[in-house]
Amino acid sequence: MNDGEVAVNLRINSESRQVTADVRSTLLDLLRERLHLTGTKKGCDHGLCGACTVSVDGERVLSCLTLAASIDGADVLTIEGISSGNDLHPLQEAFIEFDGFQCGYCTPGQISSAHAMLAEHQRGDLSMVTFDGGRDDVITGCARLSNQEIRERMAGNICRCGAYANIVEAIASAAEAVTENGSA
Amino acid sequence: MKTFAFRHATSVDDAISAAAAGAKYLAGGTNLIDLMKGGVEQPSALVDLRRLDLTAITATDSGGVFIEAGVTNSALANHRLIRTQYPLVSQAILSGATTQLRNMATTGGNLLQRTRCPYFMQSVFTECNKRNPGSGCAARDGFHREHAIFGASNHCVAIHPSDMAVALSVVDAVVHVQNSGGRRSIPIAEFFALPGDTPEIDNTLQPHDLILGIELPPSSFSEHCWYLKVRDRHSYAFALVSVAVGLHIECGKITAAALAMGGVAATPWRLHEAEASLIGKEPTAAAFHTAAQLAMAGAQPLAQNAFKVDLGRHSVVKALEQATNFS
Numbered sequence: 001m002n003d004g005e006v007a008v009n010l011r012i013n014s015e016s017r018q019v020t021a022d023v024r025s026t027l028l029d030l031l032r033e034r035l036h037l038t039g040t041k042k043g044c045d046h047g048l049c050g051a052c053t054v055s056v057d058g059e060r061v062l063s064c065l066t067l068a069a070s071i072d073g074a075d076v077l078t079i080e081g082i083s084s085g086n087d088l089h090p091l092q093e094a095f096i097e098f099d100g101f102q103c104g105y106c107t108p109g110q111i112s113s114a115h116a117m118l119a120e121h122q123r124g125d126l127s128m129v130t131f132d133g134g135r136d137d138v139i140t141g142c143a144r145l146s147n148q149e150i151r152e153r154m155a156g157n158i159c160r161c162g163a164y165a166n167i168v169e170a171i172a173s174a175a176e177a178v179t180e181n182g183s184a
Numbered sequence: 185m186k187t188f189a190f191r192h193a194t195s196v197d198d199a200i201s202a203a204a205a206g207a208k209y210l211a212g213g214t215n216l217i218d219l220m221k222g223g224v225e226q227p228s229a230l231v232d233l234r235r236l237d238l239t240a241i242t243a244t245d246s247g248g249v250f251i252e253a254g255v256t257n258s259a260l261a262n263h264r265l266i267r268t269q270y271p272l273v274s275q276a277i278l279s280g281a282t283t284q285l286r287n288m289a290t291t292g293g294n295l296l297q298r299t300r301c302p303y304f305m306q307s308v309f310t311e312c313n314k315r316n317p318g319s320g321c322a323a324r325d326g327f328h329r330e331h332a333i334f335g336a337s338n339h340c341v342a343i344h345p346s347d348m349a350v351a352l353s354v355v356d357a358v359v360h361v362q363n364s365g366g367r368r369s370i371p372i373a374e375f376f377a378l379p380g381d382t383p384e385i386d387n388t389l390q391p392h393d394l395i396l397g398i399e400l401p402p403s404s405f406s407e408h409c410w411y412l413k414v415r416d417r418h419s420y421a422f423a424l425v426s427v428a429v430g431l432h433i434e435c436g437k438i439t440a441a442a443l444a445m446g447g448v449a450a451t452p453w454r455l456h457e458a459e460a461s462l463i464g465k466e467p468t469a470a471a472f473h474t475a476a477q478l479a480m481a482g483a484q485p486l487a488q489n490a491f492k493v494d495l496g497r498h499s500v501v502k503a504l505e506q507a508t509n510f511s
Contacts, residue, residue, distance in 0.1 A: 004187045023190045026217070046218055050284060059258070059287040065217045066288070069190050070210065070232050113284065120283065125262045128278040128419070131271075135511055138271050155419035156282025 006069040012037070013081025021068055028052045028063035031078060039079035039108045043158070050157035051109040053116075054078045060116035062156075079108035082115055090177040091115055091170070100170035102161035110157045114171045117153045118178050121145050127152045145175045185220050189229040193236055196394060200364055202231035203392040209233055211254065211293035214285050219298065223307045224315060233290075238397065241265060247402035250360075253292030253395040257348065258283065260291055270400055271510075272409035272428060276351035279413040282420050292395035295349055295359065295375065298386065299342035299450070300422055302327065313339045314383045321383075329488040330424065333496070334449040340383030341486060344376060344450050345422050351411055353444040353452035354428045358399040363392045369399070376451035386450070404440055405430025410506035413446075414499055423447035425496045427503035431467070438462045438471075443479065443503075445496060455479040458500065467508040469501070476500035 001007065006023045008030065009016070019034050028045070031037045031054070043051030045064045052063040055077040082089045091111050094100070101107045124141030129152040133142055142149060150168050159167060189207070193199035203209060207229035210216060219225040238254035241263045249265050260266055261277040277286065277294075289297075303309040303322040311320035323331055323341050331341040349372070357372040370388060377385050389395075408431040415421040426446035432439050441462040443455040458475040465471040476497045483493045 006190060022187075024185045024187055046221070047214060047285060050282070053284055059256075060284050061288050062214070062284045065214050065285075067190075067210070067213055067217060067230075067232075070192075070213065070234055072192075117283065125258070126267070126274060126278055127283075128275065131275050131278075131510075135271070138274065139267055152419055153283060156284045 006072075008068045008072050010068075010071070010074055010076050012076045013078060019068075023069055025068045026064050027054070027056070027066040027068045027071065027076070030068040031063060031076075037078050037080055040112075041105055041108055043106065043109070048158070049106070049109075050113060051106050053109040053113040053157065055112065055116050058116075058119075060113050077112070077115075079112050082111060089115065091118075091174040094170040094174040094177070095167075098166045098170035098173060100163060100167040101159075102163050106157060106159045106161075110154070110159065110167055113154060113157045114174070117150075117171075118145075118175055121149070121153070121175070122179075145172065147172060150175075186223075186226045188227050190232065191230075192232045192234065196236060196362060196396065199231050199233060199236065200362065200392055200394050202229070203394065204364055205229075207231040209394065212256070212289040213293075214281075214289045215293070215297040219305070222305065224298075224305065233394075238292075244399065249400045250397055251291050251400070252397040253290060255291045257281070257286035257289045257291065257294060260348075261286065269406050270351075270355060270403055272354060272405060272411055272430060273348065273351045273400070275409075275411040276347040276413075276426075276428060279411055279426070280347035280422075291348075291398055294346055295395065295398075296387070297345060300345050301331065301342040304342060314342060314379075317382070317384045324486070327488070328486045330422070330447070331486060331489055332449050333483045333485045333489060333492050334445075334453050335378045335451065336449070336484070336486075337379045337381070337383065339381060340379035340450070342379070342383070342450055343447055344386070344452070346452075347411070347413060347423065347426060347446060349376070350426055350428045350444050350446035350452040352398065352400075353454055354409075354430045354442040355400050355403050355405065356442075358401070360396045360399060361389060361393040362396055363390055363394065367396070372452070373454065378450050383450075403430070404432040405442065408433055408507045408510060410503050410510055412499055412503040412506060414495060425492055425499050427496075427499045428452075429503045429507040431462070431504070431507050433467060433508070436466055438465050438467055443475070443500065445479070445500075448483075448492060448496060455500070457481070462504075467504070469505075472501045472504040475504065 041051040043049035208227035238252035311322040458479040
């Protein structure tokens with residue numbers, strides 16, 4: 001290992017990977033440039049657009065602001081790991097059914113983000129919008145994922161084509177499917 | 185980005201030793217890594233705090249809460265003790281950034297985030313006294329619609345971007361820090377620094393101080409509180425102005441009040457005169473308008489941000505109404 005390099009061990013989509021990388025590498029660049037997992041997209045590279053969203057240890061984060069060396073040892077879930085083989089996740093099915101994209105560049109980030117968001121909602125996490133429902137909702141979490149809740153919880157994923165209406169519909173539909181099946 | 189030495193700290197003392205030897209602390213990284221990409225920050229070494237596992241939130245003997253510095257913003261906003269006893273803190277945190285960022289950003293790091301003044305953030309601008317002391321302030325004669333209306337100086341008109349800190353100001357949080365000389369605590373009211381002649385200094389931390397956690401004393405504001413954030417778009421934007429309100433109302437009269445504004449100064453801006461005017465009053469529109477007038481009385485807007493004075497006054501009234509009616 002040369003000066004300025006670090007060894008990074010990660011479990012990515014349930015597979016152990018070891019990479020020697022430049023210490024400056026973000027998780028995003030490691031995924032795309034070193035591991036050729038190019039489903040995760042680089043949009044702004046400054047944490048503003050959400051195109052690079054992946055989950056680290058089960059929580060959605062921005063891979064462009066995550067130093068790979070910092071999360072050595074972590075579990076990472078990328079868009080490539082969301083389907084079960086050729087069986088698409090209900091969210092992926094819903095994005096197709098409701099046409100939740102135009103150019104598609106933000107889509108892996110949208111779906112990765114929504115995937116984690118549904119789990120957050122199911123465990124009772126709050127959003128800013130939840131406060132409009134009053135104190136009981138703040139204490140217990142809002143049972144129903146309204147379109148306003150979806151929009152607020154997905155605010156970190158920008159769609160430059162403006163396909164938001166269909167994205168929200170797709171997520172609302174998948175949320176119902178996931179709730180019926182009892183798990184995300 | 186310039187390269188740097190990197191290692192994970194193995195203990196609090198180890199982290200402080202590394203900082204004393206020149207390393208910069210890395211927590212969530214949402215601000216620091218971005219500033220490093222732009223060359224605003226160029227540390228020669230980073231010491232990563234992630235493995236210190238400072239992620240506990242515990243009830244204190246006095247009836248308050250202690251939040252360790254590495255607790256993520258998401259974990260803090262969603263914690264049962266915070267939702268029940270300090271809903272204002274939850275609401276303020278959830279008003280800022282996005283879930284992805286809040287899942288990364290830590291409680292300690294939130295306090296230490298730098299201003300989003302574009303002349304500070306982009307090193308292509310040569311004038312910024314905060315980034316390069318003595319170079320001038322490009323914002324004073326440039327774009328300053330989003331800048332300070334309280335407590336600014338000729339050297340800097342930047343604002344502090346944190347929503348969480350505004351709520352912490354209202355609940356009189358205490359910041360616990362440690363350096364090689366030992367451990368001490370800093371009331372939130374003494375934590376942030378106005379620019380004065382030294383705008384490069386954001387706070388009163390001493391060299392190598394590591395934030396261990398934040399203590400919230402028992403709060404009487406859990407029943408009546410609100411965080412109102414006003415911005416150019418509905419979500420995911422910094423505040424033009426924000427108002428954090430905590431009220432305690434007994435037998436129809438206000439017996440305790442704390443108000444602070446965000447987006448208006450380099451620190452959370454407590455509104456002590458407005459608070460005093462509310463004590464003993466019924467929570468009526470008249471009382472709220474009086475408080476709001478007092479709140480904005482000392483404002484010194486720049487050419488492009490005089491709108492913040494009116495916006496602030498209306499926002500104080502609205503936040504007081506919301507806090508009164510939160511149920």
